[in-house]
Amino acid sequence: MTRRVAVAAALVVLTLLVGSRWVTNRSAVLANERVPSSPRPSVAPVVPPPTPSPSTSPSKQVAAPKPKPKRPGSGPFGSLKLTGRKQVALTFDDGPHAVWTPQVLDRLKAAKVKATFCVVGSQVKKHPELVRRIVREGHTLCNHSWNHELDLGTKKPAQIKANLEATNREIRKAVPNVKIKYFRHPGGKWTANAVKVADELGMQPLDWDVDPRDWEAKDAKLIGSRVIGGARSGSIILMHDGGGDRKATLGACPNVIKNLKSRFGIALLR
Numbered sequence: 001m002t003r004r005v006a007v008a009a010a011l012v013v014l015t016l017l018v019g020s021r022w023v024t025n026r027s028a029v030l031a032n033e034r035v036p037s038s039p040r041p042s043v044a045p046v047v048p049p050p051t052p053s054p055s056t057s058p059s060k061q062v063a064a065p066k067p068k069p070k071r072p073g074s075g076p077f078g079s080l081k082l083t084g085r086k087q088v089a090l091t092f093d094d095g096p097h098a099v100w101t102p103q104v105l106d107r108l109k110a111a112k113v114k115a116t117f118c119v120v121g122s123q124v125k126k127h128p129e130l131v132r133r134i135v136r137e138g139h140t141l142c143n144h145s146w147n148h149e150l151d152l153g154t155k156k157p158a159q160i161k162a163n164l165e166a167t168n169r170e171i172r173k174a175v176p177n178v179k180i181k182y183f184r185h186p187g188g189k190w191t192a193n194a195v196k197v198a199d200e201l202g203m204q205p206l207d208w209d210v211d212p213r214d215w216e217a218k219d220a221k222l223i224g225s226r227v228i229g230g231a232r233s234g235s236i237i238l239m240h241d242g243g244g245d246r247k248a249t250l251g252a253c254p255n256v257i258k259n260l261k262s263r264f265g266i267a268l269l270r
């Protein structure tokens, strides 16, 4: 009898044990079911990063079309922005001009310095003798469009080509077979098409590093301090010998040339 009671008691204990284990297992299963859900919040912060990225990508996409320099120190669309050596280079734009170009040439000659002249086709037509003098005195020529068309680069490639070819033709009427190695877009408003056409015509796009805005400054000292303050090793300096009254540019030349010569040396772009 006691054995039966003991067996019965043992059965009851066993049943209770099995039952509680089932409950334990079940609660473990329930817990396991929550397992995937509980890590979600901790995973969630990892998920957002891809979400913010689409919100930042529009600004990246806006920035993307901006021309990226092809090499260190290059300007838009891989144009030449620095000389690539210690010496700086002087460039004079928008001529040739009957009054100012001869005086700029005189200053350069006196200082025994060479420069690059970015000439405008319609001005070349008026003053072929000045283009001859520029070349005769050892300076470099650069095509600066036919009539300083600021929107040239937005035109069809065939139109850009016709403009640059007309300018080169006019230059070569003055100096047959002269090398025209560079093209500078009016206002530096480079476009991929303008650069492509220049490349096709064998001209390297010529940008600049220092712009003293001499075309609007009436003060020689201001122009001088802007050039001297902005110049660094390898700078390509933009100034003007045409397009308006260049008295202030001319006045700035002696100091600018003296300073740059002693600090870096002045090299000719070839």
Ligand SMILES: [Zn+2]
Pocket: 093, 094, 144, 148, 186, 187
């Ligand atoms: Zn210009």
